Amino acid sequence: MTKAMMSAPDRTSRGLRRSTIRRLTAVLAAAALTLGVAVSTGTPALAGTGLYYQAVDADNDPYSGIYLRNGTSMGNVDRVYHRYLYYGNTVELICGAWGEAVGPYNNRRWHYVHATNGPAAGQQGWIADRYLNTPNKANEYTPGEPECGAPPPPTYNGSVYFEANGSGDESSPASVHRSFSHWTASDCSSVNANNFPSWLSASNTHITTAAGWSLGRLGPVYTLETTQGNPGGGRWQELDYILLLDPGNDDDLLVNSCDTRDDRGQLFTKWLKANPNAKLVILAGQRTGEDSHRGIQTLYFDYLRANGGPRDRILVCNYDGMGHQAVYSNFKDAMNTPPALPLDQHDCPGTESWAWHP
Structure with missing residues (x-):
């Protein structure tokens, strides 16, 4: 249901729930600080770069797409439909980092991205440079993309x-x-x-x-x-x-x-x-x-x-x-x-x- 289709009670209850969640998050964060526990989102800042690329089948595999990863390794993944990119779907780059080597050229470049269409539209996550049609070669920076604050290049x-x-x-x-x-x-x-x-x-x-x-x-x-x-x-x-x-x-x-x-x-x-x-x-x-x-x-x-x-x-x-x-x-x-x-x-x-x- 879109916002335009919501009735007034729907919008009000949605707003109350969001308000309650914000207050609860603030309380939990304050409690964590009091106890000396670090609070981290585990993800980079979500400012887009205006750089758009498409997911590609780099290995001629039998699948129709690839899942967004939760970190810079192929094994860090939730295989759920709303995290799935079909080959040809578009993402906007947010930032890049070094991670697990992927593919025959041991490409260690990864991108934190915002999916703009397909099942993962609106989702943010990681994708190996191997599976995007970026213009750079393996283990090279993508022009115009900022770093995510990851470790220095290898x-x-x-x-x-x-x-x-x-x-x-x-x-x-x-x-x-x-x-x-x-x-x-x-x-x-x-x-x-x-x-x-x-x-x-x-x-x-x-x-x-x-x-x-x-x-x-x-x-x-x-x-x-x-x-x-x-x-x-x-x-x-x-x-x-x-x-x-x-x-x-x-x-x-x-x-x-x-x-x-x-x-x-x-x-x-x-x-x-x-x-x-x-x-x-x-x-x-x-x-x-x-x-x-x-x-x-x-x-x-x-x-x-x-x-x-x-x-x-x-x-x-x-x-x-x-x-x-x-x-x-x-x-x-x-x-x-x-x-x-x-x-x-x-x-x-x-x-x-x-x-x-x-």
Whole structure:
């Protein structure tokens, strides 16, 4: 029943009920303050922006629409008809925030909106940017939309470090530090390598770097190996920087069956081609530099050169005479400072003897 259709008694009783509710709310709020209890609506201010967009079927799913959420996660939902948006229904943006990642591009942008038509008309709630036809790309702000006062945008320089087999001091500054026994086993198994989060909620940080020293070189390799079935998404797109600190000489790389059982050069080449932001940096100390870098030249670079791999996105930094442990001790902080493309000698930490592309 609309207001125009209400009789005078209807309007009066509706007004009395609203007045009673307002007085009761005020009494409860005052009581809560007296008892030291915080009172919160749990929702942003409801001022519209004049920015209107439509709900879209981003996944070709079998449904006709999507429910408004009660917060910035897909699981926070009441599946009731008056919270339902049909695809094509229009919403007005109120404000945006960062929340749960949604879709193949891990889009963490969410919008608090006012539905203007459809079953949810007049309702306010949250919808993932994935399901609106906003002009921005994944994880970008929508032009003209204010923030809801949510946490700051995520950072994309988190790192995972794969520890070697206890042959030296490996205290690391990585966002995620994985001990040798947690990421591999004695049978060259790669199944545990990928068991680390893509995003750290406490620091709002995405893991985009994988690093390893010495035998830890196999950690990033195993991660790519076990996830290579999805080169267009997942780890292959999340990880855009692999840092190998003095990975080893030809005896280390060409005799160890865990290194040679698959073509590691082919794996790196496929990753570099699949992810246009991917880059591989090798810090070569005295050990890796032996026999003119024969180990990495043969295992990593021969296939790449023969098959048109992007050589400019691989950088080898030479530290002639620097000991194996010293390379890690001196340059472990580099795992938290990913370089930007294009790569050149200025992306080598410290002072290198010389830097080169394969």
